[in-house]
Amino acid sequence: MRYPRHMTLELTAKCNFRCPYCYCVWHEYPALAKPELDTAGWRTVLEKCAADGVEDILFTGGEALLRPDLFEILGHARRLLPKASLSLFTNASRLDEALIVRFRRRRVQLATSLQGLATYGGMTGTRRSYRRLLTVIARAAELKWPMSVSMTITKANAHEAADMFAAAALSGAKAIQVGPMMLGGRAMSHSELMLSRDEWESVKARIRALPDARVPYTFCEEFICACRPDTPRQLLDEWGDKNRKPCPAGKSFGVVGPNGLYRTCLHTLIDFCGDCGGIYG
Numbered sequence: 001m002r003y004p005r006h007m008t009l010e011l012t013a014k015c016n017f018r019c020p021y022c023y024c025v026w027h028e029y030p031a032l033a034k035p036e037l038d039t040a041g042w043r044t045v046l047e048k049c050a051a052d053g054v055e056d057i058l059f060t061g062g063e064a065l066l067r068p069d070l071f072e073i074l075g076h077a078r079r080l081l082p083k084a085s086l087s088l089f090t091n092a093s094r095l096d097e098a099l100i101v102r103f104r105r106r107r108v109q110l111a112t113s114l115q116g117l118a119t120y121g122g123m124t125g126t127r128r129s130y131r132r133l134l135t136v137i138a139r140a141a142e143l144k145w146p147m148s149v150s151m152t153i154t155k156a157n158a159h160e161a162a163d164m165f166a167a168a169a170l171s172g173a174k175a176i177q178v179g180p181m182m183l184g185g186r187a188m189s190h191s192e193l194m195l196s197r198d199e200w201e202s203v204k205a206r207i208r209a210l211p212d213a214r215v216p217y218t219f220c221e222e223f224i225c226a227c228r229p230d231t232p233r234q235l236l237d238e239w240g241d242k243n244r245k246p247c248p249a250g251k252s253f254g255v256v257g258p259n260g261l262y263r264t265c266l267h268t269l270i271d272f273c274g275d276c277g278g279i280y281g
């Protein structure tokens with residue numbers, strides 16, 4: 001099979017956060033993350049990306065900065081795909097000025113997530129404060145390498161969603177994406193945190209009512225990945241979008257997981273791939 005134009009490479013399943021909403025599929029199906037590819041394995045994946053004409057790659061995890069060979073992998077990517085758009089999603093816990101400069105030098109765009117303000121510790125399963133993250137976002141903007149910021153809204157942090165948005169915007173976020181927690185991964189065990197559709201509409205209204213900070217933003221409307229064949233009918237009825245357009249997963253974008261196997265999207269499982277297999281599968 002040929003990789004689609006837009007690819008996400010999940011470099012590791014390891015993460016130093018324990019976000020209750022984490023949608024990574026290996027929380028449900030640990031085998032999907034094992035064994036993790038080594039540097040040579042990722043180089044092979046990148047060679048296939050180059051051969052298939054992939055136009056952009058998002059490197060993520062888990063927490064990609066936990067891989068000691070991250071810059072080696074990025075170096076391969078830049079050499080093999082000199083014109084591709086490369087970006088990295090990180091929880092930013094290990095990101096600092098020196099690393100931002102290294103990413104800027106390699107033209108690797110940066111994205112992170114702001115999971116809460118007062119709720120940051122609970123939303124990340126850590127004892128951390130949001131303050132360091134905002135400082136990193138602001139420093140990246142000062143270094144002319146501003147970060148995109150995503151925000152996952154749950155019942156726990158919905159009350160401060162507008163404040164989170166304002167904090168990210170005022171810290172210098174390049175763009176902001178806001179979405180409700182999706183049912184999948186670790187979130188499957190925390191369905192009590194799912195917003196109702198009315199609560200989600202209220203969050204959007206409060207964000208839209210904020211003064212214009214001149215930061216582009218988008219709302220992600222998905223509560224559940226309807227592509228997954230194992231989604232119980234009752235959950236689809238409750239959370240599925242009846243007006244959902246056909247999903248381009250596997251057509252314009254795809255994912256390679258920590259073990260090198262291809263999936264059609266972040267939320268789908270290897271079994272769903274049908275004939276696509278994976279270069280290691």
Ligand code: SF4
Binds near residue numbers: 015016021022061124
């Ligand atoms: S959502 Fe991201 S930061 Fe949080 S546990 Fe999952 S991979 Fe780690």
